Amino acid sequence: MSYTTVGAIQVKNEEEVREVVADIKNDATETNFVVLGYEDGKSNCIQLVAKGTEGIAGVLPLMTPTFMGYAYIRVISGDAESRRPKFIFISFSGESVSLVKKGKMGTHVSSINTLFGYSHIQVQASLPSELDEADLMDKVKKASGADYDSGSNKGGYTSKVTEIKAEGSKAFSS
Template identity: 30%
Template sequence: MSSPISDEEQVNTAYEDVRSDSTDTIWLLCLYEGKEIVLSGTGSDYDDCLAQLGEDVRAYVYLRVETGDEMSRRAKFAFITWIGLAVSPLKKAKVSTDKAFMKKILTQFGKEILADERSELKLEKIEKILESASGAAYGTGR
């Protein structure tokens, strides 16, 4: 089976940018255009990413979140699959097989999140999911 990703090198470059401590890029977004998955964009404001996730959209998001407390701050990463509620069952099914191709590029993440409701995409919720996945917190939470 051939990859549905139109430009894997472009997606990999964006992935490395999100992972880099020397840039302010915190997300990358890949959307479907027909049967292909394309890099739709990257950015430093998560709201810009969220604005592109409509009810009829299938997407993959790679998100960088700073977690921890005053004892240790570190970057954590989430791999988010978004399937809007208006997406047809056939297209929803395609996402499950295509996700494997995305995971070959977006290999490092603390948590995988499947979302179909906007509330599941709130930054605060994702931060909590990543913090709980990272283990014990030793500081006071400040």
């Protein structure tokens, strides 16, 4: 068991943590979340708590009143024309965590960002109810730039990809 300094924190088995994060960023793997938490009795030592393929649903059971930690989740967002992976960074300090510990945790966020890398949204929460999947996905959609489901398509959208491809092929084969 080894510890590596990353900014203001010590990371237990950093190589394993970085491998899980790489899996999350790799579309070819099913791994889509990781949860890191503080090692018992150590206010600046982070360790792998969980990883999995259940996305937000896999993270929620770990977000208890006494839990302090971070989650990184890959979700798929977009519309009929453009589906892409997006990343959510959650900083969670349960409602029973002392204010002193919450404050210290805030100083570690940038170090955790170094481990996780880019995220489309960052969420700070103290209750699992603040991590509602529909709300998170709405925030991801709003943060993702182009939204082809808005405006004139708001009432519904029918993809015309097949027709467009056929017309393009016809035009170039003449």
